[in-house]
Amino acid sequence: MSFLPQVAFLIILAVAVFILAKRVRFLKRNIQLGKAEARNDQPEARWKTMLLVAFGQQKMFKRFIPAFLHLLIYVGFVVINLEVLEFILDGILGTHRLLAPILGSVYTAAINIFEFLAVAVLFSCVVFLFRRNITKVPRFQKPEMKGWPTLDGNLILVIEIILMFAILTMNATDQILANRGDEHYIALGTLFFSSLIQPLFEGMSTGTLVFVERFAWWFHIAGILAFAVYVTFSKHLHIFLAFPNTWYSNLKPKGEMQNMPEVTNEVNMMLGIPTDALADTPAEIGRFGAKDINDLSWVNILNAYSCTECGRCTSECPANLTGKKLSPRKIMMDVRDRADEVGKSLDAGGPGLEDGKSLLGDYITKEELNACTSCNACVEACPVNIDPLSIILQMRRYVAMEESGTPAQWNAMFQNMETSFSPWKFSPQDRFNWADSVKEEEISD
Amino acid sequence: MAEMAAKGESPEVLFWVGCAGSFDDRYKAVTQAFVKILNKVGVSFAVLGPEEACTGDPARRAGNEFLFQMQAVANIQVLNGYEVKKVVTACPHCFNTIKNEYPALGGNYEVIHHSQFLQQLINEGKVALKGGGEFKGKKITFHDSCYLGRANNVYEAPREVIKALDVELVEMKRCRTKGLCCGAGGAQMFKEPEPGKKDINIERTEEALATGAQAIAVGCPFCLTMMTDGVKNKERENDVKVYDLAEMIAKDMGI
Numbered sequence: 001m002s003f004l005p006q007v008a009f010l011i012i013l014a015v016a017v018f019i020l021a022k023r024v025r026f027l028k029r030n031i032q033l034g035k036a037e038a039r040n041d042q043p044e045a046r047w048k049t050m051l052l053v054a055f056g057q058q059k060m061f062k063r064f065i066p067a068f069l070h071l072l073i074y075v076g077f078v079v080i081n082l083e084v085l086e087f088i089l090d091g092i093l094g095t096h097r098l099l100a101p102i103l104g105s106v107y108t109a110a111i112n113i114f115e116f117l118a119v120a121v122l123f124s125c126v127v128f129l130f131r132r133n134i135t136k137v138p139r140f141q142k143p144e145m146k147g148w149p150t151l152d153g154n155l156i157l158v159i160e161i162i163l164m165f166a167i168l169t170m171n172a173t174d175q176i177l178a179n180r181g182d183e184h185y186i187a188l189g190t191l192f193f194s195s196l197i198q199p200l201f202e203g204m205s206t207g208t209l210v211f212v213e214r215f216a217w218w219f220h221i222a223g224i225l226a227f228a229v230y231v232t233f234s235k236h237l238h239i240f241l242a243f244p245n246t247w248y249s250n251l252k253p254k255g256e257m258q259n260m261p262e263v264t265n266e267v268n269m270m271l272g273i274p275t276d277a278l279a280d281t282p283a284e285i286g287r288f289g290a291k292d293i294n295d296l297s298w299v300n301i302l303n304a305y306s307c308t309e310c311g312r313c314t315s316e317c318p319a320n321l322t323g324k325k326l327s328p329r330k331i332m333m334d335v336r337d338r339a340d341e342v343g344k345s346l347d348a349g350g351p352g353l354e355d356g357k358s359l360l361g362d363y364i365t366k367e368e369l370n371a372c373t374s375c376n377a378c379v380e381a382c383p384v385n386i387d388p389l390s391i392i393l394q395m396r397r398y399v400a401m402e403e404s405g406t407p408a409q410w411n412a413m414f415q416n417m418e419t420s421f422s423p424w425k426f427s428p429q430d431r432f433n434w435a436d437s438v439k440e441e442e443i444s445d
Numbered sequence: 446m447a448e449m450a451a452k453g454e455s456p457e458v459l460f461w462v463g464c465a466g467s468f469d470d471r472y473k474a475v476t477q478a479f480v481k482i483l484n485k486v487g488v489s490f491a492v493l494g495p496e497e498a499c500t501g502d503p504a505r506r507a508g509n510e511f512l513f514q515m516q517a518v519a520n521i522q523v524l525n526g527y528e529v530k531k532v533v534t535a536c537p538h539c540f541n542t543i544k545n546e547y548p549a550l551g552g553n554y555e556v557i558h559h560s561q562f563l564q565q566l567i568n569e570g571k572v573a574l575k576g577g578g579e580f581k582g583k584k585i586t587f588h589d590s591c592y593l594g595r596a597n598n599v600y601e602a603p604r605e606v607i608k609a610l611d612v613e614l615v616e617m618k619r620c621r622t623k624g625l626c627c628g629a630g631g632a633q634m635f636k637e638p639e640p641g642k643k644d645i646n647i648e649r650t651e652e653a654l655a656t657g658a659q660a661i662a663v664g665c666p667f668c669l670t671m672m673t674d675g676v677k678n679k680e681r682e683n684d685v686k687v688y689d690l691a692e693m694i695a696k697d698m699g700i
Contacts, residue, residue: 062623252545253541253544253545253596253597253598254595254596254597255541255545255592255595255596255597256541256545256546256596257505257506257546259546259549259550260510260514263510263511263514264514264518264549264550266511267511267514267515267518268518270515271515271518271519271522273518273522288510289508289510316623318625318626318628318645318648318649319639319641319645321625321645321648322628322638322641322642322643322644322645322648323640323641323642323643324638324639324640324641325639325640325641326639367639367640370636370639371638371639371641372631373591373626373628373629373630373631373633373645374506374591374630374631374632375591375595375626375630375631376591376595376596377591377595377623377625377626379595380595380622380623393506393508396506396507396508397508397510398508399508400507400508400509400510401508401509401510401511406507406508406509407636409635409636409637410507410509410632410635410636412635413503413504413507413632413635413636414504414507414509414512417499417501417503417504417512417516418512418515421498421499421516421519422464422467422468422498422499423464423499423503423504423634423635424464424468424469426464426467426468428495428498429495430467430468431462431467431468431494431495431497432467432492432494432495433467434462434466434467434473434476434477435477435480435492435494437477438477438480438481438484442484
């Protein structure tokens with residue numbers, strides 16, 4: 001018996017694990033470029049949110065058809081990966097269908113379930129390709145989707161289709177060989193879905209069939225490992241990050257903007273209010289608001305890497321719907337792309353954040369920021385609880401407080417508020433004038 | 446408020462009028478309607494009058510945190526000075542800011558929106574609706590305000606108030622969590638929209654008109670302005686009216 005296949009398998013596995021570990025470190029470091037923010041309170045509520053939103057896909061089901069198709073792929077992914085455990089054991093030990101004799105008829109039932117799911121995944125991927133490329137669902141046609149994002153989306157679907165075909169081909173040829181009495185192959189009884197494609201292979205010689213079966217096996221396992229690596233370069237990262245991302249969800253009311261304690265201290269000092277300033281002020285105040293990714297919270301960057309560019313946010317955004325430049329999805333993609341750019345530069349010993357570029361200006365324009373109505377439709381729409389609004393508002397703070405770059409009409413509103421404590425120019429003494437008519441009516445009564 | 450405090454009285458609730466409620470010609474009618482309801486029911490309430498300042502919401506959303514906090518801290522000093530415990534307001538932006546954002550600056554109050562307050566009064570039987578009033582049997586649609594709905598999960602109170610008027614409540618396609626913004630939030634009220642194909646309030650008004658409603662009910666001063674402008678733009682101001690919830694209740698009560 002030759003050990004060559006086992007050695008080859010171990011090498012492939014080791015390379016995949018090595019690359020994956022490197023990618024995970026890269027992503028973790030990029031996320032940690034963001035500012036520290038405690039999001040560990042209320043663990044019970046967090047587990048519950050994760051179970052409902054990520055595991056249970058609760059928010060996906062606001063749109064039933066894509067949710068159902070997505071559910072098939074999701075369940076397929078999770079369940080079929082159980083079989084990958086056997087693949088890995090077989091690969092290392094040089095066995096074939098290691099678990100079949102141990103599990104007996106349960107094994108056959110399990111393979112039938114995997115095959116059903118493989119067909120379901122195949123079906124969903126085909127429909128998704130159709131929606132993206134033939135019926136052209138509008139949210140996949142927005143400007144930020146041009147080029148790589150569209151290719152990425154299609155590649156993922158095509159790769160999944162090919163992987164599912166590999167499983168079915170492997171099972172079909174495996175069982176023909178078993179039925180021909182080849183000693184390496186174990187007859188499993190009826191495998192419903194793969195038996196449907198058996199006629200394609202029945203005319204082949206035993207030697208060819210062994211080749212096809214082995215090729216499908218290697219292709220599937222190497223394909224899965226390669227896909228796992230690909231995922232870390234892709235928007236498809238949501239399959240892992242959706243879980244931590246929902247765990248670290250914002251649990252406060254959506255309308256609440258985060259306070260800036262460093263401003264509170266200054267305001268209190270200005271107004272002569274005693275404050276325990278020294279207690280909770282950071283030694284050095286950085287920028288006010290966010291100009292680049294390191295001004296954002298690490299949660300914002302985690303959000304960005306968790307985004308799978310489905311565009312539900314953008315399709316609900318009132319600004320985007322009415323033709324403004326703002327697209328919440330683009331905000332998330334920009335944050336991710338900037339984090340990638342900085343990360344790569346750091347790894348290459350480059351300037352990182354000091355490369356003369358920034359999130360504001362080079363990626364996101366003021367026009368986009370200024371179009372937001374802070375309506376929270378994007379936050380509500382996101383199936384994995386991403387919060388584009390938080391990023392927009394932090395960037396507006398930078399524009400207003402560091403650049404004084406807000407639109408003229410907002411500056412006028414600021415002035416009114418400073419001088420007459422109202423966004424409109426009215427005398428504060430007239431605040432109670434509305435009551436005059438009520439009083440008159442009451443007197444006349 | 447100052448008068449009551451001088452007499453050593455403390456009101457059950459402080460009515461936070463807000464800038465639109467104080468200065469906007471159209472919206473002053475909403476303030477007056479709500480106050481008439483409170484008077485009729487005999488709720489003990491006070492207003493701050495000239496001591497009230499903008500909550501700072503538009504400044505904060507436009508990015509000016511300093512200005513927001515200046516307004517907020519000053520307001521909190523006044524509110525805490527009068528030992529205010531409970532605040533009611535008709536403006537979802539004031540509601541959100543005082544309820545969610547003042548605590549971090551030392552202002553802790555029970556804050557409710559007037560839709561919730563009206564619902565309570567109706568449920569307790571304190572507001573006696575005549576039924577068969579002006580709105581009876583009419584088709585009314587309710588426009589969800591972002592700062593009431595998504596921001597604070599208040600969806601049912603305003604609907605309960607409208608239903609109490611014995612009307613036919615018709616929903617727009619995008620309602621509740623999916624409600625479309627009127628276009629004024631995030632300080633948009635105070636500037637021209639960015640370049641685009643269409644104004645947001647027109648998009649929303651078209652949706653409201655498509656329900657065939659004879660009136661559009663709102664619970665927010667900015668939404669009231671935006672929807673009213675939208676209806677005018679569509680030249681439907683003669684047959685479709687835009688009302689605040691308080692106005693509808695006051696009309697039905699005949700006050």
